[in-house]
Amino acid sequence: MNEIIMQNILSPVVLFFLLGIIAAIFKSDLKFPNGLSEALSIYLLMAIGIKGGIELSHYEIHSVIAPVLGALLLGIIIPLITIFVLKLLKMDLKNSIGLAATYGSISIVTYGAAITFLDKNGTSYEGFMNALVVLMESPAILVSLLLLKIIESKQDVSVFPSQSMGIISRYSSLLDKEVLRESIFGKSILLLVGSLIIGLILGERAVPMVKPLFMDLYNSILILFLLNMGLIAGQRLPEVKKHGIKLLLFGLLMPLLFGSLGVMIGELVGLSLGGVTLMxxxxxxxxxxxxxxxxxxxxxxxxxSIYLGLALGVTFPFNLIIGIPVYYELAKWIH
Structure with missing residues (x-):
């Protein structure tokens, strides 16, 4: 385990991320232009989406139904667990919803770093995992916002996973158009879903055109993005510390809980070692x-500063350095 963690720490993507954190801590004048930062985000969203669509085109629908259902189940369960834990920590409702949506949704860059980790270890994974990234992006956001509407309407909030689908159906009318628009047609989801559909429609025909930019250069551009993320995460660390040790522990321990849950569901739906790790x-x-x-x-x-500070300043670096190897070892043990 220690060897795997050190191997991950000494990878270029992690080292450049740490370089960004160091630059922020020591108040370096290093910074990315806003336009470049936005362009890198758009690139990663499109790259993951179109690669996922191309890979998904190789599979029959019946072979991906179980993993898709597993991914959707995680998107529903994780926000519910988050709300329950934060209630025990006496967090207020609005910030609890913010953390439920943040931790129920996924980090595309962490996923990209995990792919690099698996490739380095020679571990294969199902190509349609890129498509699951798209599917897991929005359900938790919708579930969290639905929970907010339900709680504010003074309805029963003692929600368990087995009841969640019925409650979603019952209270779907509570969502306004703006919530739906932001959750479904926001930049991230629009680019992911759109690129996925394009890749799915074109299949291998798209490879000659997209390979030079979206496949060959992916890892190099990921390094640039992680350097920028390191700068942002380093700036957010003081904001997280202001909210106390309980919140800090939440940002460190909940990923392990949710990651373990993802590994177990990945195994239940029949994924390979690499697929279970990515789940x-x-x-x-x-x-x-x-x-x-x-x-x-x-x-x-x-x-x-709470939901973004925890996600970027605590959970993201934790997963990048320790979490990915831990999920891999857990997947090996279960698989």
């Missing part, structure tokens, strides 16, 4: 793109 990574990660974009409009009272 754990997705479940254990936290969103800092799609969820914050939706929360900014739908739950403006939620404090971004």
């Amino acid at each position: 754990g990574v997705l479940a254990g990660s936290a969103s800092y793109i799609a969820a914050p974009a939706a929360l900014k409009t739908s739950v403006p009272e939620a404090n971004p």
Whole structure:
């Protein structure tokens, strides 16, 4: 285990991320132009989406139904567990919803780093895992916002996973158009879903055109993005510390709980070792793109320094350095 963790720490993507954190801590004048930062985000979203669509085109629908259902189940269960834990920690409602949406959704960059980790270890995984990234991006956001509407309507909030689908159906009318628009047609989900569909329609015909940019250069551009994420995460660390040790422990321990849950569900739906690992990574990660974009409009009272600070300043580096190898070892043990 120690060898795997050290191997992950000494990979270029992690080292450049740590370089960004160091630059932020020591207040270096290093910074990325806003336009470049936005362009890198768009690139990663398109790259993962189109690669997922191309890979998904190789599979029959019946072979991906179980993994898809497993991914959707995680998107429903994780926000419910998060709300329950935060209630025990006496967190206020709006910030609890913000963290439920953030931790229920996924980190595309953590997923990309996990793919690099698996490739380095020679571990194969199902090509349609990229498609599951798209599927796990929005359900948790919708579930979290639904829970907010339910709680605010003074209905029964003692929600368990087995009841969640019925409650979603019952209260779907509570969602307004703006919530739906931000959750489904926000930049992240639109690019992921759109690129996935394009890749699915074109299949292998798209490879000659997209390979030079979206496949060959992917890992190199991921390094640039992680350097920028390191700068942002380093700036967010003081904000997280202001909210006490309980919140810090939440950002460190919940990924392990959710990642373990993802590994178990990945095994139950019949994924390979690499697929089980990636399911754990997705479940254990936290969103800092799609969820914050939706929360900014739908739950403006939620404090971004809490949900974004934890996701970027604590959970993201934890997963990048320790979480990915832990999920891999857990997947090996279960598989």
